[in-house]
Amino acid sequence: MGGGRCITVVVAVLLLALRSGVRACPATEREALLEFKAALQEPYLGIFNSWRGSDCCHNWYGVSCEQESRRVADINLRGESEEPIFERARRTGYMTGYISPAICRLERLSSITIADWKGISGEIPRCITSLPFLRMIDLIGNRISGTIPEDIGRLKRLTVLNVAENVMSGRIPASVAKLRSLMHLDVRNNRLWGPIPKKLGSLGMLSRALLSGNRLSGPIPESISKIYRLADLDVSGNEISGPIPEWLGKMGVLSTVNLDMNKLSGEIPLSLFSSGISDLNLSRNALEGNIPDAFGVRSYFTVLDLSYNNLRGPIPFSISSASYIGHLDLSHNHLCGKIPLGPPFDHLQPSSFLHNDCLCGKPLKPC
Numbered sequence: 001m002g003g004g005r006c007i008t009v010v011v012a013v014l015l016l017a018l019r020s021g022v023r024a025c026p027a028t029e030r031e032a033l034l035e036f037k038a039a040l041q042e043p044y045l046g047i048f049n050s051w052r053g054s055d056c057c058h059n060w061y062g063v064s065c066e067q068e069s070r071r072v073a074d075i076n077l078r079g080e081s082e083e084p085i086f087e088r089a090r091r092t093g094y095m096t097g098y099i100s101p102a103i104c105r106l107e108r109l110s111s112i113t114i115a116d117w118k119g120i121s122g123e124i125p126r127c128i129t130s131l132p133f134l135r136m137i138d139l140i141g142n143r144i145s146g147t148i149p150e151d152i153g154r155l156k157r158l159t160v161l162n163v164a165e166n167v168m169s170g171r172i173p174a175s176v177a178k179l180r181s182l183m184h185l186d187v188r189n190n191r192l193w194g195p196i197p198k199k200l201g202s203l204g205m206l207s208r209a210l211l212s213g214n215r216l217s218g219p220i221p222e223s224i225s226k227i228y229r230l231a232d233l234d235v236s237g238n239e240i241s242g243p244i245p246e247w248l249g250k251m252g253v254l255s256t257v258n259l260d261m262n263k264l265s266g267e268i269p270l271s272l273f274s275s276g277i278s279d280l281n282l283s284r285n286a287l288e289g290n291i292p293d294a295f296g297v298r299s300y301f302t303v304l305d306l307s308y309n310n311l312r313g314p315i316p317f318s319i320s321s322a323s324y325i326g327h328l329d330l331s332h333n334h335l336c337g338k339i340p341l342g343p344p345f346d347h348l349q350p351s352s353f354l355h356n357d358c359l360c361g362k363p364l365k366p367c
C-alpha cells in the first residue's frame with residue numbers, strides 16, 4: 001500500500017517535471033538569449049520587453065524553437081516590418097550595440113535575421129561558423145564592420161548569406177566557394193575589396209550573386225559560367241576590369257546582369273543580345289567597338305543600358321527585330337548614323353540617344 005503510494009507520487013513528480021521540462025526552454029538557451037539581448041539597445045519599440053519568463057520559446061519576440069527539443073531554431077528580428085508593434089510606434093526600428101558571441105551557444109540555430117536596425121555595429125562573431133545547422137544569415141542594413149569570417153565555408157547548410165548595407169571590409173573569403181547549399185549571396189554596399197573569389201562557380205545552387213557597391217577588382221571569374229542556376233548577377237559599382245565574358249550570354253537562366261560602373265573594357269560580346277538576359281546594364285565602363293549586330297526575336301529587354309562607354313559606329317539595324325526593348329539608353333557614346341525604325345523604338349525619347357557623335361532620325365533631328 002505504502003509502496004504503491006510512493007510509486008504514484010514518484011510518477012506524479014516525474015510527470016510534472018516532464019511537463020514543466022516541455023514548457024520551459026533549456027536554461028542554457030535562455031541564458032544565451034539574455035546575454036545576446038544585453039549587448040543590444042532598442043530604445044523605441046521595446047521588442048525585448050517580451051524576453052522574460054522561463055520559457056524563451058513562448059512569446060519571446062522574434063524567437064522560435066524546434067517543436068520537440070524546444071531548442072532555439074530561429075532569431076528573427078527585423079527593424080522594418082508591418083507588425084503591430086511597429087504600427088503602434090509609427091516608426092521603423094533602431095538598435096545599437098553588437099551581436100554577442102553568446103548567440104553561438106544556441107547550437108541548433110537554423111536562421112539568424114537581425115536586419116535593418118541601422119545602428120548595430122561591431123563584428124560578426126567568429127564563432128558563428130561553428131553553428132552546424134545554420135541555413136540563413138541575414139544582417140542587412142546595420143553598421144556591422146570587420147570581415148566576413150574566413151572559415152565561413154564550414155556552414156555546409158547555409159542557403160542565404162546576406163550582409164548587405166553594412167560597413168564590412170576585407171576580401172570575400174575564398175572559403176565562400178565551399179558553401180555548397182548557398183542560393184543567395186548578398187554583400188552589396190560594403191567596403192569589400194580584392195577579387196571575386198576564383199572558385200565562386202563551385203556554388204552550384206547559387207541563383208543570386210549580388211556584389212555591387214564595393215571595391216572589388218580583377219576580372220569576372222570564368223568559373224561563374226558553371227553556375228547553372230544563376231539568374232541574377234550584380235557586380236555594379238566596383239572596379240572590375242577585363243573584358244565582358246562571352247559565356248555570360250550562354251548561361252541557362254541568367255536574366256539580370258548589372259555590370260555598370262566598373263572598368264570593363266573591350267567589345268560587347270554578341271552572345272549577350274540574343275540570350276535570356278532581359279535586364280542588362282553595362283553603363284559607365286570603358287567598352288569600345290560597335291554595338292554587335294546580333295539582335296533577333298530572342299532579344300527581349302526590359303532594360304538595355306549601354307550609356308557612358310566608347311561605343312562607335314551605327315546602331316545596328318537588327319535591333320528593330322528585337323521582340324521588346326522597354327528602356328534603352330545609348331547616350332554618351334560615339335555612335336553615328338540613322339536611328340533604326342520599328343516597334344522597339346516607337347516609344348523612345350531623345351534622351352535614349354543624346355550625347356553621341358552624329359546620330360539622327362526619330363526621335364532626334366531628321367538626317
Ligand SMILES: *[C@@H]1O[C@H](CO)[C@@H](O)[C@H](O)[C@H]1NC(C)=O
Pocket residue numbers: 236260261281282283284303305327
Ligand atoms: C544603369 O547603371 C547606371 C550606373 O550605375 C545607372 O545610373 C542607371 O540608372 C542604370 N540604368 C537603369 C535603367 O537602371
